[in-house]
Amino acid sequence: MCSYVLVAEDDLKQAELVQRYLRREGHSVHVVHDGRSAIDEVRCRRPDLLILDVMMPVVDGLDVCRVLRRESDIPVLIVTARSTGEDKLIGFDLGADDYLTKPYDPRELMARVRSLLRRAQPAKEPAALPIRVGDLVLDPLRHEVRAGDRRVDCTPVEFRILATLASSPERVFSRAQLLEQTYGVDGFITERTVDVHVMNLRKKIEANPRKPTCLLTVYGVGYKMTDGR
Known part of the structure; x- marks a missing residue:
């Protein structure tokens, strides 16, 4: 390559x-x-x-x-x-x-x-449909995220974390699982890195990042996505 x-x-x-x-x-x-x-x-x-x-x-x-x-x-x-x-x-x-x-x-x-x-590299898979969770919409083809009518700029890693969580709302993903989805088994990144990316994502998609309603922590386990209600 x-x-x-x-x-x-x-x-x-x-x-x-x-x-x-x-x-x-x-x-x-x-x-x-x-x-x-x-x-x-x-x-x-x-x-x-x-x-x-x-x-x-x-x-x-x-x-x-x-x-x-x-x-x-x-x-x-x-x-x-x-x-x-x-x-x-x-x-x-x-x-x-x-x-x-x-x-x-x-x-x-x-x-x-x-x-x-x-x-x-772009995934060699069939075209993926947009993912919607509450007011959050992810478009894998355009690599775009919208929160309501507002466009959200995400890095490639942030997008992968968000897409993983949004693809299975209410499912809890461990930090290790999110690392594997975003960095792969050959990554050199620690689980603490996931916390940093989640913190950045909350600043971008939550109305109040200190009191998130969409991207939630499940203490002792990992993170999950909800519809914010």
Whole structure:
């Protein structure tokens, strides 16, 4: 699977290493060394994947992610020397699809790239009908979500979580089940990540995210979707 991958990395040696491994797997690669250039390249050429360093000049990686998530669902893999749990949660909160801490094994990076690109491919299944739960409508073909008459912008991972829950209203899904549906068995993501995505979804679809009526927590088990009544 040959894809166009954008690498935003200000460390020249690191960028060269990543580029070499990506090209070895047959991908077309473009490298930029600052956040402003990363934003411009995504807007201009729409890569299949963005590998994004956090500590970059002009515009840092977190701000790049924040800007792009308002206008694009491109898969984003953040790579950074920041390794605390809070840093990772911030990255996911801004819409990153995966997070890898430096220093890392380039082979692990390639495995994550393959996983993200595989998930980003359109499903080879018959056309799916829109899913409706209460005022919430999900259109799998258009990858659109509406809450009443309001359009809701979701990242690819958020859409998969929402679609999984909405496909079986009132059914309780464990975090592990939601991870498998969204990241697959080869994911490198912890169950805590699901909580972050659910929190983001509540901000987007609930009238009061602190008192959700649609996307509910079943304590000790996981999450379920209801019609909000």
